[in-house]
Amino acid sequence: MQRIACGEARVSARKQLVQLLALSAGAAALAAGEAWAQESAAREAVDEIVVIGTPGGAGADRQDASFAVTTIDASAIEKFSPQSTADLLKSIPGVWVESSGGVAGANIDVRGLPGGGDAPFVTLAINGSPLYGTEMLSFFEQSSIFRIDETIAGVEGLRGGPNSVFGKGEPGLTVNFNLKEGGDEAEGRVKYTTADYGSHRIDAVISGPLGNDFYGMVGGYWRASDGIRDTEFTSEEGVQFTANLTKRFERGKINVFGRYTDDHGQWVLPMALNSGNDLGEFAQLGNATRFRTLQVDSSGATEEFDFADGRGWKGVVAGGSGEYEFGGGFVIRDRFTYMNGDADTFGLVPSGGAVPVSALETVIGGPVMTASGQTLGAGDFVQTYGHWVVKKDLEALINDLSVNKTFFDSHDVTVGYYRAKWSSKDFWLLGNPIPVHNTQNGEPLDAAITPADIAAAGGDAGFLFGLDSDGDARAEAIYAADSWQVTDRFRLDLGGRHEWIHIDYLVDFSAGGTSFADGVLDSASNVSGSEWAYTFAGNYDITDDLGAFARYTKGFLFPHFDDIREGRPNVDGVKQWEGGLKYA
16 A cells, blocks of 8 residues: 655645745735725624634634635625636635636636646535535536525635634635525525627526425526637536525524536637637637547547537535534534536647648648638638547535534534545546637548648647546544633634545556557556644734734645546645734
8 A cells, every 4th residue: 555645745746835834924914904805895794604614614703713714795796796606716815716718627726825727725615515525636626516696695715724624624715605595584586697699597596484493495597608709509508406405493403405507618728829810709619620529449439529518517416414502512513515426528629829721731732621622721720629528427425523512611622523535537538639720610621631731830730648547535534623712802713633535546548549448457546644734823802893813724735636646645735824903
């Protein structure tokens, strides 16, 4: 059994560094200003209870929290009008989100932590429970499997701080989406949205009392669009349905929810700037390149793929929570989520740059024609594109159980047990180059013209790569926290977490379709390890309206399946300081 190199491991090429001092004295001023901005932007939320960053999801008064948390209610979400889940995260200070890419597959960076691609330090949760066991994988980041609609009551975003100890142990950004539960009054809403690029969307939600202290909420949406970049077909389609049921008791409550989503959109990719196309509207994908038959194994078997499917999520997320106060002041809380579905990617990906037809004519010694028989002019452009297929079958089951009790009227103590199992079964066919007339919704060139001809004319020949992999992981953690009210105005918050992980990973590679699925296993990995995280903070109420806090956290990031495949089974250590002022 291979052991993970634990502790403050050496830096990998992708993450750039392992130990981080994420907040200096100068950045503390930023945190102070951030906390002030958040409070002034939500004066009505002074007494708001936040679940994120609290042991066992117990919740805390936002003004009393010893960390800077951003909260966004339903009305603020409507005003922001995010184009995707990742787009909403732009409203969280210290978070950068790429402004393109479609409804799924965004690049998200968190201040002070290494990024550059995907979302290596971002975890999403629903009703306080994480969606998946690891932050990201190749062709997958967590905003890809979550869609915002009218069923969302509010959002909580927390960078660093107690994240490393509670929840999934995320040292970066945790974003929690709370579902509407329903109250004593029945209420509902139906909304229709449209745009001048063939976009239509209907949202609906209804909630209210069901009797005997039961409350319910159901809602969802349907949408369809040709896309801002017209692909000649309906490239954006989606449907989602969510149900949430809550039973309240005198000493607690039970909640269960379920959400089904089938939503995908066009995968917006880089494009050549020298082709004479309208860069604001150009879409390389069209009816002529929508379908492609590809070899799927070494026996020569083929399958036709529809690239209108783009990038998205089809699956279910279900879960629930329970909370009950027993005699003696003991409070037991449990939160769980189960998710299962497909986060697939189908895209027409450019390789290299565009080249003029005149250069290609010189290489092939004659005119350049498309597959339909159109002869291209010398001033037209051609380029190698690849039909990329990524099938990703994801599953996760996550549970967090905790017990809380107050001792000596000043120590609010919580102990908890976290357990998670998750998997990813992947099938990739990458590259698959084909010469294409590089114009709006262009079509393939005559079959006699090869990617090698494009390369000889100054372009790129493309490549072929595939894999079939199966990854399974499980993690267990114990944690403890003490919120010690030292005086009426001064409080110490302490917490620690010890986590164990085990990963099994099998992979079979393909090189141009010659060895794929040949029955020979290329790699099998078996890794285990454990690590500690801890945090401590001080919170001082200067007045009833003004407070100050400071926090130190040592966290970590375990490797995921791609790290194992690429020979980087390291644990990345993260150290963070945070400080700020709170004014209400």
